[in-house]
């Protein structure tokens with residue numbers, strides 16, 4: 001198994017090279033040259049622990065990792081830093097199935113991949129005999145940044161620089177980032193939105209002058225965003241694991257189809273579900289759930305992607321995104337290797353802010369159902385779920401729940417739908433409480449719901465603020481130069 005660029009660069013690289021590079025040299029995203037099959041009827045599937053399943057699913061994607069290397073990465077990643085021994089438990093609430101992906105150290109689904117990425121990265125450095133240190137450039141709308149810094153904190157031969165929209169994350173998300181320890185961690189607020197952060201980061205990856213400066217200082221860039229296949233591949237695992245749990249609890253029979261509803265921003269999480277389906281997981285419909293920044297809803301309904309619209313800062317900030325990077329990987333499947341066509345889409349997106357698929361290219365979109373939730377719908381859902389079942393969900397999960405309901409109403413599907421629960425409600429207490437609250441006021445959520453406050457949230461209030469950089473978007477490159485003393 002090798003990886004190639006979505007944009008047609010005539011070079012195939014190994015998994016460890018793709019992980020180290022992050023982005024291909026032509027600006028494209030790495031995609032696997034083939035998607036391996038995983039038979040859920042195999043003898044091991046139903047008996048596997050999360051860690052064992054992670055090995056079986058990830059191994060074919062990481063062909064140049066030895067069995068010993070991959071097992072060591074998995075064992076170090078999925079350990080007691082997850083507060084639930086199942087790592088990614090399914091909770092049946094009423095007639096819903098929530099796949100809880102927030103039991104990691106930073107309380108968001110990003111921990112599922114960012115707990116293992118540092119190990120994959122350092123193993124890749126050794127495998128490729130690279131003497132340079134890696135600078136992980138990351139753009140975040142709130143969750144990736146903290147999870148990436150936590151994962152890479154004080155990891156030798158790495159430095160991590162995170163850019164986040166200063167006015168576009170929750171108070172808890174910001175405090176989580178600003179209190180991050182580790183000599184090698186840097187976080188920079190920007191006067192701009194996530195799209196601007198991500199675009200500038202991608203530009204830096206392909207900035208020849210900057211890369212030369214890095215090389216002169218024995219450094220090289222990589223990414224902790226889901227554009228890196230080292231982020232994407234570990235995210236495939238929990239879809240199989242969810243299915244396994246549904247079978248074991250007799251909610252479904254092995255072979256039954258299910259739907260998954262995924263809160264979607266940068267399109268990485270739902271793309272992992274799409275890859276799981278291609279590998280053989282019986283998923284009928286991939287429900288792409290957006291917030292008010294509903295560029296993807298329109299895309300799946302019309303075949304036109306148009307980012308020329310207002311950018312809203314919402315109560316589900318991690319999904320405040322209008323340029324969903326990973327959609328490029330879906331386009332690579334849709335265009336069936338016609339990289340000229342894909343490049344046309346990408347340049348149209350750059351130049352005019354939109355592109356449209358032809359009728360025959362829209363067939364693959366039928367795998368998806370799309371919908372969105374407004375801010376007030378999110379609040380209503382959060383409250384309704386609590387009133388009905390005394391279960392607290394975060395606003396991103398509420399988006400997935402609302403769009404799953406829309407899908408159910410519209411299609412009357414008899415299939416079970418897994419709602420992907422991407423963050424702890426304690427990261428966004430304001431939505432339940434109906435008022436902005438600071439870090440020292442989160443017990444209000446506990447008083448009203450009885451939901452246990454995670455230790456890491458309780459500790460936040462006493463941790464010192466360690467980062468205070470804020471820059472304009474146009475100064476992001478300069479801030480990297482200055483942080484790295486280039």
Ligand SMILES: N[C@@H](CCOP(=O)(O)O)C(=O)O
Pocket residue numbers: 139140141142143144145224225226227265266268269318319
């Ligand atoms: N929702 C993300 C945005 C970046 O997405 P990623 O999955 O590509 O890292 C965030 O919380 O930062």
